[in-house]
Amino acid sequence: MENSMDRKQKSNRLWYQSDYHEYVSHSEKAEIDRRLEILNFRSRHGLDATLDAFHISRSTFYQWKKKLEDSSGRLIALAPGSRAPKNRRKRECPPEVMQFILEYRRAHPGVCQDAVKKGLDKYCGENGSKLLSTSTIARLIRDLKESGRLADHHTKLTYNAKTMKVNKRLSKKKKKLRRGKYQPEKPGDLVQMDTVERFVFGLKRYVITAVDLKTRIAFAFAYRSKSSAQAKDFLIKLQRAFPFEIKRIQTDNGSEFMKYFAKYISDTEMIHYYNYPRRPKMNAYIESYNKTISSQYIYPHLDELEDVEEFNVGLMEYLIWYNTEKPHSGLAKMSPMEYYMENFMDRTQKSNMLWHQSQA
Numbered sequence: 001m002e003n004s005m006d007r008k009q010k011s012n013r014l015w016y017q018s019d020y021h022e023y024v025s026h027s028e029k030a031e032i033d034r035r036l037e038i039l040n041f042r043s044r045h046g047l048d049a050t051l052d053a054f055h056i057s058r059s060t061f062y063q064w065k066k067k068l069e070d071s072s073g074r075l076i077a078l079a080p081g082s083r084a085p086k087n088r089r090k091r092e093c094p095p096e097v098m099q100f101i102l103e104y105r106r107a108h109p110g111v112c113q114d115a116v117k118k119g120l121d122k123y124c125g126e127n128g129s130k131l132l133s134t135s136t137i138a139r140l141i142r143d144l145k146e147s148g149r150l151a152d153h154h155t156k157l158t159y160n161a162k163t164m165k166v167n168k169r170l171s172k173k174k175k176k177l178r179r180g181k182y183q184p185e186k187p188g189d190l191v192q193m194d195t196v197e198r199f200v201f202g203l204k205r206y207v208i209t210a211v212d213l214k215t216r217i218a219f220a221f222a223y224r225s226k227s228s229a230q231a232k233d234f235l236i237k238l239q240r241a242f243p244f245e246i247k248r249i250q251t252d253n254g255s256e257f258m259k260y261f262a263k264y265i266s267d268t269e270m271i272h273y274y275n276y277p278r279r280p281k282m283n284a285y286i287e288s289y290n291k292t293i294s295s296q297y298i299y300p301h302l303d304e305l306e307d308v309e310e311f312n313v314g315l316m317e318y319l320i321w322y323n324t325e326k327p328h329s330g331l332a333k334m335s336p337m338e339y340y341m342e343n344f345m346d347r348t349q350k351s352n353m354l355w356h357q358s359q360a
Contacts, residue, residue, distance in 0.1 A: 025271055027180055028079040035064050035078040093140055097129055101140055105150055113138040176274040179250055179282065187215045187344050188244040190273075192286035193235075193251045195226060198298060200305045207298060207305075207315075208234040208256075211289045215344070217242060217323055217336040218289050220315060222308040228259035235264060243340070246270060253277060293322075 026032060042050040042061065051058060064078055071077035100123050104116050113134050124131050132140075144150035184190040196207040206226045211218040219241050223230045239246055249265060250273040251257040257274075265272045275282045297318045304311045324337045331339040 023075045032078045179273040184214050188246045190248045194286045205305045211285050213285050215336050215340040222311050226256045228261040231256040231261040232264045
């Protein structure tokens with residue numbers, strides 16, 4: 001049985017890990033780092049020198065210091081607060097127009113503001129009310145959701161064989177973590193993944209691909225089916241193949257990147273970014289790699305893709321060439337491995353990425 005000291009240490013460790021993930025993925029991480037640097041500067045050089053060097057007031061410095069102390073050292077406490085006014089101007093809308101929007105959305109669940117506007121314009125024209133813009137309608141719909149008058153749920157129907165009744169199950173939509181303006185600084189900081197689908201002899205085959213944004217080191221593996229279990233298997237192989245730790249993964253919203261894949265990422269404490277729908281530029285590196293590997297290997301060996309084991313043997317040989325010999329214009333004409341060893345690897349350190357011995 002765990003004693004109280006062990007439980008306390010375990011609790012502190014879990015708290016630290018949770019705080020660290022919030023910190024590294026925070027949208028104001030740069031400002032948090034700046035404020036932390038100022039606090040550390042004061043401990044080395046004194047308060048007066050700190051105020052002169054960073055041009056901040058004494059009250060501002062002590063305000064940051066108090067925030068950090070009150071939160072027991074949680075770094076995200078140093079994040080800037082909202083600059084939104086406390087007393088905001090309330091949005092004015094005729095009650096009958098708001099009621100129309102509410103009834104229209106209840107009659108047509110999930111429709112967008114463009115669909116609401118078409119019906120609302122006709123209603124306003126008949127009643128002499130002022131026409132509303134699409135963006136205003138979207139804000140009014142949001143107000144209705146926040147006030148609880150309009151449910152923001154996805155409805156799932158289930159059938160109970162015993163009672164012979166159809167039940168509605170409401171589940172809130174999960175908010176997905178987006179990459180935003182985050183840019184990687186080191187290898188493994190951000191790896192993009194995707195799935196290439198191809199038909200061969202009437203069968204569908206799937207090649208999961210991945211590329212590290214900082215070094216362009218890439219990997220791929222073919223599967224007979226597309227599932228979250230296969231994507232998890234690919235990620236495990238990817239971790240063994242890459243010569244550095246993977247800290248963040250970016251994928252699209254495909255089903256293969258849910259369930260078992262998402263759970264594995266959570267268990268290994270990686271950060272999972274999802275792309276915004278219909279935003280291919282957010283995944284530009286993997287899209288470029290997919291185009292390259294499709295033209296250079298997948299299409300020329302499409303007949304082999306029926307037998308994924310045979311296909312993957314040749315694919316590993318291609319990846320060795322791609323990562324160790326193929327020059328990249330974005331890497332000063334160096335191969336990905338040459339670029340990695342030249343810029344990020346200690347010359348005395350031995351790489352664990354033994355591509356010629358890969359058993360992925």
